Amino acid sequence: MNNFSSAPLTPTEAGRTVVRAQHLTKRFQEGRLDVTVLRDLSLTVNAGETVAIVGASGSGKSTLLHILGGLDKPTSGEAALNGANWAGMGAAAQSQWRNKHLGFVYQFHHLLPEFSALDNVAMPLWIRRADAAQSNATAAAMLRKVGLGERLHHRPSELSGGERQRVAVARALVTQPSCVLADEPTGNLDRTSAQTVFQLMLDLAAEQHTALVVVTHDAALAQQCQRRYGLVGGVLSAA
Ligand SMILES: Nc1ncnc2c1ncn2[C@@H]1O[C@H](COP(=O)(O)OP(=O)(O)O)[C@@H](O)[C@H]1O
Numbered sequence: 370m371n372n373f374s375s376a377p378l379t380p381t382e383a384g385r386t387v388v389r390a391q392h393l394t395k396r397f398q399e400g401r402l403d404v405t406v407l408r409d410l411s412l413t414v415n416a417g418e419t420v421a422i423v424g425a426s427g428s429g430k431s432t433l434l435h436i437l438g439g440l441d442k443p444t445s446g447e448a449a450l451n452g453a454n455w456a457g458m459g460a461a462a463q464s465q466w467r468n469k470h471l472g473f474v475y476q477f478h479h480l481l482p483e484f485s486a487l488d489n490v491a492m493p494l495w496i497r498r499a500d501a502a503q504s505n506a507t508a509a510a511m512l513r514k515v516g517l518g519e520r521l522h523h524r525p526s527e528l529s530g531g532e533r534q535r536v537a538v539a540r541a542l543v544t545q546p547s548c549v550l551a552d553e554p555t556g557n558l559d560r561t562s563a564q565t566v567f568q569l570m571l572d573l574a575a576e577q578h579t580a581l582v583v584v585t586h587d588a589a590l591a592q593q594c595q596r597r598y599g600l601v602g603g604v605l606s607a608a
């Protein structure tokens with residue numbers, strides 16, 4: 370089902386670092402609770418690369434993605450996106466940077482229930498104050514790419530689980546971000562829908578030269594990424 374073309378990368382784009390995490394440590398301390406989840410973890414992802422992170426429940430996968438996306442702070446170490454360190458930005462600048470350069474896909478779609486598929490996908494463009502008609506046209510084109518051209522005006526409750534995740538994928542990629550962070554994006558789907566959704570993410574990421582960092586339990590899906598790591602004991606090891 371691959372009808373996506375990908376233009377060749379220029380050498381600078383191909384080698385450009387998008388995600389850089391250095392010596393991340395994350396420790397949660399609250400009352401009697403004291404857990405160190407990440408230990409001196411470093412990771413670099415270049416433009417267009419696909420990286421899978423596999424780990425048991427509670428191993429720190431979501432914590433790592435939150436830090437990479439500037440949604441949580443490391444206890445020590447630094448995380449940067451497109452050369453800008455999250456710690457060096459205020460909250461408003463972080464939000465803007467995320468809207469400009471990042472897309473997120475979660476296990477549960479996190480679509481806004483009162484809005485149509487089209488509106489959900491157009492929203493990241495509206496937030497940029499892009500022209501409304503142009504935003505809607507771009508969002509509709511994205512939904513057609515994920516096979517939902519006939520579902521533009523359906524609300525999330527009127528879609529199947531796999532269709533909702535396809536809307537979430539369209540929303541994550543509609544701004545042509547440098548990177549998509551996906552946290553168990555197919556964890557809630559049956560095998561066939563999971564493969565369809567995963568393939569769409571890979572195809573769209575390749576088409577747009579978007580880097581993809583995907584956390585998954587599913588070894589068969591991880592196998593389809595260029596690089597794979599296990600997250601064990603707070604450390605990444607090549608898998
Ligand atoms: N806000 C928090 N406060 C305290 N502990 C947390 C918090 N967030 C996560 N943890 C702990 O960190 C560990 C890793 O969590 P998480 O990153 O969600 O793992 P995963 O996504 O791999 O299942 C878990 O033991 C969890 O209980």
Ligand SMILES: [Mg+2]
Binds near residue numbers: 430431432552
């Ligand atoms: Mg998690």
